[in-house]
Amino acid sequence: MSNIGIDLGTTNSLVAVVMGDNARCLLDDDEQAITPSAVRYTPEGALVGRPALEGAAEHAATTITSVKRFMGRSLKEAQAAAGELHYALAEGDDAVARIQIGETTVTPVEVSAEILKALKRVAADCLLGQINGAVITVPAYFDDAQRQATRDAGRLAGLEVLRLLNEPTAAAIAYGLQEGSHGKYAVYDLGGGTFDISILELTEGVFQVLSTAGDTHLGGDDFDLLLARQLLEAANQPDASGGVFRRAIEAARAAKETLTDAEVAAIDVDLGGTRVTREVSRADFDALIHSTVDRTLTACAQALKDAQLTLDDVDGVVLVGGSTRVPLVRKVVEDFFQKPPFCDLDPDQVVALGAAMQADLLTGTSELADDLLLLDVVPLSLGLETMGGVVEKLIFRCTPIPSQASETFTTHVDGQTAVDIHVLQGEREMASDCRSLARFKLRGIPAMPAGLPRVKVVFTVDADGILTVTAKEEYTNTEAQIEVQPSYGLEEEEIEQMLEDAIDFAETDVDARMLVEARVEAEQVMSALEKAIRHDAGILLDGELESFTAAIASLKEAMAGNDRRKIADSTYKLDELSAPYAQRRIERDLQIALKGRSADEVAINLNIADKV
Amino acid sequence: MICWKCHEAVQGPVCASCGALQPPPPKPDYFAVLGLKRSYVLDRATLETAWRAVSRKVHPDRYAGKRALERRMSLQWTAAVNEARRVLRDPESRAWYLATGIPRPPERGAPALDPVFLEEMFELRFEAEAGDPEALERAREIHTTLEAEIARRFAAWSAGEGDLDAVPERLTRLRYLNSMLREHEA
Numbered sequence: 001m002s003n004i005g006i007d008l009g010t011t012n013s014l015v016a017v018v019m020g021d022n023a024r025c026l027l028d029d030d031e032q033a034i035t036p037s038a039v040r041y042t043p044e045g046a047l048v049g050r051p052a053l054e055g056a057a058e059h060a061a062t063t064i065t066s067v068k069r070f071m072g073r074s075l076k077e078a079q080a081a082a083g084e085l086h087y088a089l090a091e092g093d094d095a096v097a098r099i100q101i102g103e104t105t106v107t108p109v110e111v112s113a114e115i116l117k118a119l120k121r122v123a124a125d126c127l128l129g130q131i132n133g134a135v136i137t138v139p140a141y142f143d144d145a146q147r148q149a150t151r152d153a154g155r156l157a158g159l160e161v162l163r164l165l166n167e168p169t170a171a172a173i174a175y176g177l178q179e180g181s182h183g184k185y186a187v188y189d190l191g192g193g194t195f196d197i198s199i200l201e202l203t204e205g206v207f208q209v210l211s212t213a214g215d216t217h218l219g220g221d222d223f224d225l226l227l228a229r230q231l232l233e234a235a236n237q238p239d240a241s242g243g244v245f246r247r248a249i250e251a252a253r254a255a256k257e258t259l260t261d262a263e264v265a266a267i268d269v270d271l272g273g274t275r276v277t278r279e280v281s282r283a284d285f286d287a288l289i290h291s292t293v294d295r296t297l298t299a300c301a302q303a304l305k306d307a308q309l310t311l312d313d314v315d316g317v318v319l320v321g322g323s324t325r326v327p328l329v330r331k332v333v334e335d336f337f338q339k340p341p342f343c344d345l346d347p348d349q350v351v352a353l354g355a356a357m358q359a360d361l362l363t364g365t366s367e368l369a370d371d372l373l374l375l376d377v378v379p380l381s382l383g384l385e386t387m388g389g390v391v392e393k394l395i396f397r398c399t400p401i402p403s404q405a406s407e408t409f410t411t412h413v414d415g416q417t418a419v420d421i422h423v424l425q426g427e428r429e430m431a432s433d434c435r436s437l438a439r440f441k442l443r444g445i446p447a448m449p450a451g452l453p454r455v456k457v458v459f460t461v462d463a464d465g466i467l468t469v470t471a472k473e474e475y476t477n478t479e480a481q482i483e484v485q486p487s488y489g490l491e492e493e494e495i496e497q498m499l500e501d502a503i504d505f506a507e508t509d510v511d512a513r514m515l516v517e518a519r520v521e522a523e524q525v526m527s528a529l530e531k532a533i534r535h536d537a538g539i540l541l542d543g544e545l546e547s548f549t550a551a552i553a554s555l556k557e558a559m560a561g562n563d564r565r566k567i568a569d570s571t572y573k574l575d576e577l578s579a580p581y582a583q584r585r586i587e588r589d590l591q592i593a594l595k596g597r598s599a600d601e602v603a604i605n606l607n608i609a610d611k612v
Numbered sequence: 613m614i615c616w617k618c619h620e621a622v623q624g625p626v627c628a629s630c631g632a633l634q635p636p637p638p639k640p641d642y643f644a645v646l647g648l649k650r651s652y653v654l655d656r657a658t659l660e661t662a663w664r665a666v667s668r669k670v671h672p673d674r675y676a677g678k679r680a681l682e683r684r685m686s687l688q689w690t691a692a693v694n695e696a697r698r699v700l701r702d703p704e705s706r707a708w709y710l711a712t713g714i715p716r717p718p719e720r721g722a723p724a725l726d727p728v729f730l731e732e733m734f735e736l737r738f739e740a741e742a743g744d745p746e747a748l749e750r751a752r753e754i755h756t757t758l759e760a761e762i763a764r765r766f767a768a769w770s771a772g773e774g775d776l777d778a779v780p781e782r783l784t785r786l787r788y789l790n791s792m793l794r795e796h797e798a
Contacts, residue, residue, distance in 0.1 A: 162676055163673075163676070203660075203664065204664065206664045206667070206668070208664075358673075361673060362673060362676040362677070363677065373664075373667060373668050373671055373673060374673060375664075375667055375671070399694065399698065400694045400697070401694075402672060402687045402690045402691045402694070403691055403694055403695070404688070404691035404692075404695065460687065460691065462672070462687060463671075463672040463673065463687070463690075525679075572680075575679055575680040576680045578680070579679075579680035579681045579683075579684045580684070582680075582681045583635055583681060583684060583685060586616040586635055586681075587635050587638075589616065590613065590614075590616065590635070593613075593614055
């Protein structure tokens, strides 16, 4: 069984795996490592990659590219970020951007899931079906909603997402292991649609991210767009869309790629009946994109400042992303950091290779794991809206993750039983300038005089950079209920529905064996919990038994069928749900042990605990 | 302590016998979770080395394939370890933590400043606002002296020759000076 690493890029995606001592990218049937991140919806189903791009000009409205730009975005944000889209965003609910495909709509999460499924098929073909889990990379600068959306896409593609890994960090892993380096490194990652800069320190096998900054709407696609606009103007079609627009983009991209090695690129393209023939010199192209490339340096300076470093402290610069092949980009980076950047590894593959290495570390049997550890940070500050719309920051950017912070709330009116909380992400002072993550209503606060209840709300950012919130009323020790309303993104029920709809019953020998394993695992988790409840009902919280019973019932329902993913998913949920109870039992037992009760009694209790 | 899983005696976050992660302490001592002894003197390199060493043992990457219980405790441990590092990195919050048990001035009942000091500050502020360059210079000198005094009190306390009773008030002075310097240096 292997864990795979996936670079889910704006323009291109790759899948890699560690074989023996080396990470390598897996090749598809055409011997290509790169799968273009393009999906075309046809009446027969979704085409992904090169087949989707072939004839994209004729099917512009149903061919979706650069969908990563819309992950975790609201309709309004997507419209603002859309640039010159050749497909249409659907009008509707603002919380999630949707793309109109004929009569129906798809979400960016579903489109990304199609790409992930295609990569999973490539991996399954290469590895004879033995895929365990996946590490998927995201731009370091992705916020909570964008990370959630990526995780959801993985689930929808039937992958167990072991970890979301920041792209620059993945690149550093790929480089660090090869070079055995120590020191401080800048990772400059310019992809098709996003820019990330991270500063990392490598010490004794620990990769620590010191700071990260970037721009989620800046990349090589912008270079194509600048040149394409010139071509469209030359053809007197400045407002062209659809197929004509696509052809202009394609011509621009081809010219950009030619200019990597050549001084001049010849363009000859038919744009809606007007033939545009011209030569573009590298100097022309550089002049056109210079100010766009310069925009990356603002983020570089910010990252250095956040890491409390000067240029002299940086030992090396690593280039990542296909757009760093553009000669001007290399020159600008070299001038800024005052040293020639590393580019030994293929900039298109380096992120996927690093992701595969991290995936291997997470198998628990990796030999690398004893030497290597990755310590990442939260990219944007998290805070709460307070009086007057001001944001109070709880977790500052560049704090190592996982991270927890808590805040105690009280009531302002006698007998008040609920408090509204607004969680935000960003660096600005005012709530209206930050990104809204979620609105919560703390309910079930015992009716007391104003100011007496003490509701402690704990914010947890996990190793994927994803936020969860729990709350407790400390005065009466009641667990307050939280109603999470994510400001953006899909609801859990929507994801479940998509999963239901998407499940394919591809039965193979491996699947059959995994089905047996999933059932055994489910039985274990269930019987341990049922036993624990029989012995230790006393420390169940209000409502806990009901939620366990419901989760057990849905697990039993899943086990009645033959879908191993559904069984595994329900087992995972029951395990997650009961973990706090299991931990309480352990802690209670350790308390008893400390207070010097008889060792036998403790041993009996502990015996039960270890089965949960 | 005994391990919850194999019942052997256990020290530190991970059981040496069976490798199970232990539940994190409910109110962790920031020095203890990093395996450091309580001390005001703590250089950055020592702290970072200790932080990396504990992170290696408790980080979620180590427990990716384990049951939810251990993954949950791993997250709590790592968050506690990261919080401990954050507090102990900054000499001021480290001093507050050692003197009061919390890493910042208490929300209510912060120590009142000495009236003589306050008067001196009002004068300095007045002179600084009038554009006297020496005022800021004097403020910096007082700052340095205060820091030295705090370090001295901690050194005496470590040697068992004194208490930390006066430290919160001195730290409050330091805060006052810091905010004044920030205002005028900006």
